[in-house]
Amino acid sequence: MNQQYPSLLLQKAVDEFSKLPGIGKKTAMRLVLHLLRQETSEVDAFGKAIVQLKHEVKYCKVCHNISDTDLCQICANPSRDSSTICVVESIQDVMAVEATQQFHGLYHVLGGVISPMDGIGPSDLQIDSLVDRVSKGDVKEVILALSSTMEGDTTNFYIYRKLADSSVKISVIARGISIGDELEYTDEVTLGRSIVNRTIFTGNI
Amino acid sequence: MNQQYPSLLLQKAVDEFSKLPGIGKKTAMRLVLHLLRQETSEVDAFGKAIVQLKHEVKYCKVCHNISDTDLCQICANPSRDSSTICVVESIQDVMAVEATQQFHGLYHVLGGVISPMDGIGPSDLQIDSLVDRVSKGDVKEVILALSSTMEGDTTNFYIYRKLADSSVKISVIARGISIGDELEYTDEVTLGRSIVNRTIFTGNI
Incomplete structure (x- = not known):
C-alpha cells in the first residue's frame, strides 16, 4: 500500500x-x-x-561490557574470581551467563565473532586486549563461550592460537543436547559430540 | 529469565x-x-x-485528522468534494481509504468507537463536531466507514440517530465477502448480508 x-x-x-x-x-x-x-x-x-x-554510556575499560562507570560492576566487585575470564560475543551474552548464576569470574566482551563474510576480522574485536589481560599473569583459565557456529569456532581457534604461548588453561563451554531435547530430533553432529564428550553420571542432572 | x-x-x-x-x-x-x-x-x-x-503535531480543526497545520491537507484542498464526509475511527483509517483512491470527499476522524467496556462514550469521540459540520448545511452525504464490529455498529447507530433531524443522506460502506474470499469459509452473517445486499452485475468486479 x-x-x-x-x-x-x-x-x-x-x-x-x-x-x-x-x-x-x-x-x-x-x-x-x-x-x-x-x-x-x-x-x-x-x-x-x-x-x-x-x-x-561507557564501556568497561577492562572487559568492554556496557557500564555507567569506567569499570563495570562485575569487574569492580572484589568477591568475583578474577583468575577466570569468560569470553563472550556481546552484552546480551554476559546477561545470559549471569542469569544462570553458575559463573563467578569476570568476563571479556569481544563485540562479535570473526566473520569474513560480514567483513569482521580479528582487529575489529577485543582480542588484543584479551591477550593483554592474560599476559598480566593473574588469569588461570579462559572459558570460551561463543556461539556454536562456524564463525564462533573460527574465533575460538584464533583466540586459542593467540594464547598458546601463555600457560593459561583454555576451556570451551560444553556442547551437547539441550535440556528437554529429544534424541530423535537432535542433529547428528550435536549428538555425536555429546557421546564423545560424555560425563560421569553422578545421579544429578 | x-x-x-x-x-x-x-x-x-x-x-x-x-x-x-x-x-x-x-x-x-x-x-x-x-x-x-x-x-x-x-x-x-x-x-x-x-x-x-x-x-x-496538530489536529485539523475541521476533520481532526493529524496535520502539520491548523487545517489538514485534505480539508484545505479545494478540489476535494466538501459535500461528502467519510466518518472513520482513526488516522490509519484515513490513510487506508486514501490509499484506495476511490474517495474524493472529506473525512471526519472520530478518534475511536463507542465502547462501554473500555469506558469510551459518545462524549469522548468527535461526534458533536460532526453534527455541527452537518448542521452548517453544505454536507449532502455522510458515509459511515467504521469497523464491522459491535462497537462500530453501535457508533453507526448513535450517529444515525444524532443526524436523523438533518436532511443529510447517511450511507454505510458495503459489507460482504472480501476479494479473494472463498464462500465455503465465509461466516454466515457476512454471507447472508452479501446476499441481501447483492448488487446488479455489470460485468465489472
Whole structure:
C-alpha cells in the first residue's frame, strides 16, 4: 500500500522507527500513534532515555561490557574470581551467563565473532586486549563461550592460537543436547559430540 | 529469565522501549543495542523525531485528522468534494481509504468507537463536531466507514440517530465477502448480508 502521510512530522517519526530491525512501516505507525496518545512527559522520557544512553554510556575499560562507570560492576566487585575470564560475543551474552548464576569470574566482551563474510576480522574485536589481560599473569583459565557456529569456532581457534604461548588453561563451554531435547530430533553432529564428550553420571542432572 | 542490567542507562532505555505495545524486554534490548551501534547523530535524530512530533503535531480543526497545520491537507484542498464526509475511527483509517483512491470527499476522524467496556462514550469521540459540520448545511452525504464490529455498529447507530433531524443522506460502506474470499469459509452473517445486499452485475468486479 503506497501511503501518503497526513503530516511530515508523523512521517519522520514513522521513518525513524521503521529503521529499527524487524519493524516495518505498519508496526512503526502503530508504535508512533501509541506514543502520540501518551502524556508529553512520557514521550519526552522515552526520547531522553535513548539519547542519554547513547551520549553517556561507557564501556568497561577492562572487559568492554556496557557500564555507567569506567569499570563495570562485575569487574569492580572484589568477591568475583578474577583468575577466570569468560569470553563472550556481546552484552546480551554476559546477561545470559549471569542469569544462570553458575559463573563467578569476570568476563571479556569481544563485540562479535570473526566473520569474513560480514567483513569482521580479528582487529575489529577485543582480542588484543584479551591477550593483554592474560599476559598480566593473574588469569588461570579462559572459558570460551561463543556461539556454536562456524564463525564462533573460527574465533575460538584464533583466540586459542593467540594464547598458546601463555600457560593459561583454555576451556570451551560444553556442547551437547539441550535440556528437554529429544534424541530423535537432535542433529547428528550435536549428538555425536555429546557421546564423545560424555560425563560421569553422578545421579544429578 | 530474571536479568540484571549492567547499566542503569541501558535499563532505562530498555524499560521505555518495552512500554510500547507488542515489544517485550528481549525485543526492547535488541532495539536499544541496535540504536547504540548507530552514529550519535542518528540516535539524536531518532529521539528528536518522536519528541518533536508529540510537541508540534496538530489536529485539523475541521476533520481532526493529524496535520502539520491548523487545517489538514485534505480539508484545505479545494478540489476535494466538501459535500461528502467519510466518518472513520482513526488516522490509519484515513490513510487506508486514501490509499484506495476511490474517495474524493472529506473525512471526519472520530478518534475511536463507542465502547462501554473500555469506558469510551459518545462524549469522548468527535461526534458533536460532526453534527455541527452537518448542521452548517453544505454536507449532502455522510458515509459511515467504521469497523464491522459491535462497537462500530453501535457508533453507526448513535450517529444515525444524532443526524436523523438533518436532511443529510447517511450511507454505510458495503459489507460482504472480501476479494479473494472463498464462500465455503465465509461466516454466515457476512454471507447472508452479501446476499441481501447483492448488487446488479455489470460485468465489472
